[in-house]
Amino acid sequence: MKVEEKPPPPPEPELEEAAARIPWGQRLQGWALQLLAPAISLLIAAVVGVLVILIVQQSWSDVADVAGAMWSYGLFNRNSVAFILGRATPLIFAGLAVAIAFKAGLFNIGVEGQYAIGALAAGYVGYQLSAPTVLHLPLTILAGMAGGMAWAAIPALLKVYRGAHEVISTIMMNFVANALLLYLLSGVMKDPNQQGSIAQQQTPPIEPSAQVGSMVPFFNSIGFDFRGSAPVTWFFVLAIVAAVLYALTVRRTRFGFELRVLGTNPRAAEPSGIRSNAMVMKAMLLSGAIAGLVALQDVIGIDDRMKLDYIRNYGFTGIVIALLGRNSGLGIVAAALLFSFLDRASSGIGLNTEVPKEVTSIMSGVIILTIVIAYQLVTRMNARRQLREQHDRA
């Protein structure tokens, strides 16, 4: 055997053509597979929902009532769309915060604490500062992001320098955030004019210059007919912008590329010149900054002050949203809208049927439980298909 001196023959042109892009059929198949898992999960949730209703009420007519209420009230009540969009806003931020950490292989369970601190910081800047809107509003929002970022920085530093696992440290930070929140809201940040129990603790009112406007006038100008108090603000637009930026960052930037390398194969990151520790820091800080936006709609949009009861498990729901949305920008928006719809539909069930409205909680629970399994199933199906194709080619 001797090393031949001839250059390799030119490749067949078809090979190059084929290599250039994936055929449409295959692409569609890929997208269908992406949707398959959530579809399976939703189907199981629906079946379980029906079973629960049958067990509780023992009549098919109740099933029809519930379906009707979910459909008509959930989607077509006067304020439903506004409610769904408004309620989806914090969930989109929370989902994005979890997802960006996921992309780097990090499990940020601390979104809950991070947005609490972010809301606190934004609330403080909102009532303490007085400045024109062009200055005050951006500063307030930045304060929220900075608060979340600061809270995420601690677990990030612990991980990079001491090797502490972020799951543990972010959970711990949630407890600390909670305690800090109680302490400040019942102490130095408490509204001096406010009486009442701890559960109603709140800050002084936020200056109008730091408040975000409602989107209702805009919607009504394009033909909707929402009540003035419908809870949707321009934060919804910000959430969509954030989702788009997230998608572009992950797919189109060097930072996103490195995040994905680190998240999918950490062992390949260092030999490729990716500074893992720096990436972990950046991913966690970014995650915290997005988390800081989660409750801002409540603080400076719908209401005009920071209240204790804005801490509503958005952070944990965010994990589910990110999972359901497969960490994609579009998926997260869709998942947030779905959860928001279920929430709205549950009000419809409560108002219009004999069935307890908690049936929607059961359904979201089932989605949470089945989605991971469904993705695993689809991934395996996909892997088998790939293997077969590879086999066929060989």
Add this chain to the structure above:
Amino acid sequence: MATEATEVSGGGPSEARRPAPAIECRGVTRRYAGVVANDQIDLQVAEGEIHALVGENGAGKSTLMKMLYGLEQPDEGEILVRGEPQVIDSPRKAIELRIGMVHQHFMLVDNFTVAENIVLGAEPHKGGGRLDLGEAERRVGELARGFGTPLDPHARVEDIGVGQQQRVEILKLLYRGADILILDEPTAVLVPQEVEELFANMRQLKADGKTIIFIAHSLDEVLQIADRITVLRDGEVIDTVAAADTDTHQVAEMMVGRPVLLRRVEGKTATGGPMLQVKDVRVVAGGKDLLAGLDLDVRRSEIYGLAGVEGNGQAELVEALVGLTIPDTGRIYLDDDELTRADVRTRRQAGLAYIPEDRHARGMVLQMLVSENSVLGQHERPPFSNHGLLDLGAIRRRALELIRTFRVKAPSVAAPAYALSGGNQQKLVLGREFASKPKLLIAAHPTRGLDIGATQFVWQELVEARDEGVAVLLISSNLEEILALADRVGVIYDGRIVAQFRGAEATMSELGLYMTGARSGDEEPAA
């Protein structure tokens, strides 16, 4: 002990007159996806002997041992244990047959005590499902006493040395009643004194009537302890010889000495000045010098072949050169820039390219796209990214270029890398590193796992890179490859370069002697 050594190597069925061999393989064959790891293996291990299995990496030793221990099943052939044909389909079955194996990486629970580890899985019980730890410790103490060197049954495994941990592993097997022991490279993790103790233990075991099969790289050690030696090469048994009748030269030749099929490829350009300089680099881990003051230089337009048995510091050297570890002492220069403490990205930007040994794990991200994998490690520089934004068009063009130039068979550049076959994944990584126009190319076992055609192609690429002025550091356990390509050859042994030759002057047998420690570097380095 070694009775009729050369006669049994033929592998004929045992005579009724003689005691049946402890282990006998007849025509055992094992294939992996087109690669024959074991080809018609005939092997007899007599009752009560120490039988060494030697061969280069990839010769098929581990596969054979895995089949004996039930971790793999033969595709053809049969395995006889004490004269009875057996299907060893799981380690559990192997243990039933009183076969035990000590893996190279220990399988111990660090924060359990010695006694707990030994009885784990077969614990003595008191009534009501309660553990009888007292009884366990008593039995373990008894076993350990019969075994020479003392071992504290109460000590936690994390607190004892590697040599003692290995003894725990062996005791674990004895506790389960094994009398055929398989030791996979037991000396690799030990310092010389511990090796001596291990050998004492092995002789003790042999005196107690146990049969030992062990895999080793150092021929000196093999000749010291083994009764008989079986040499594997390319999945075939070359010969089984009695240790008393042979020497390191002969075994080394059997291990590496296939007829030289390859013509040397001489470079078109003359070797230039030094590109990579490594001065007195030391890497210490766990009290062991993995690199013991290594000096090395690789010149422009030169392929420097680094030969050596794996585990002699090659991996540590590569990590120190690439920037994955920072050496404890010493200096590294690339083209006059000191890079001793620089990080990977700085080194890559300074002109280093790296083909990792474990290409799937460290050289690519299987879930990411073919196109993305085509620029991994170069993704941060133009034209692939500008001001932090990826240029997807440029990335795709690079992928197409690699696919064309290196004949990578890919369904599409937008397919995930796992859709490529193993060989094509390798070609993609190799191509990517060549395409970065490096000053220094570090190629760790670049043709491992490739078929002959692809191997030829990679060699051609290495030679072309050399002719273009690149300094190439070729690390390989395949001597054929090194002799065919290298302008200079260095032998690494025990963390140091012990000998250096001009490529044209090196011979396999001579390299083999240095690689196995049969000859030391103190005598006379040649070049």
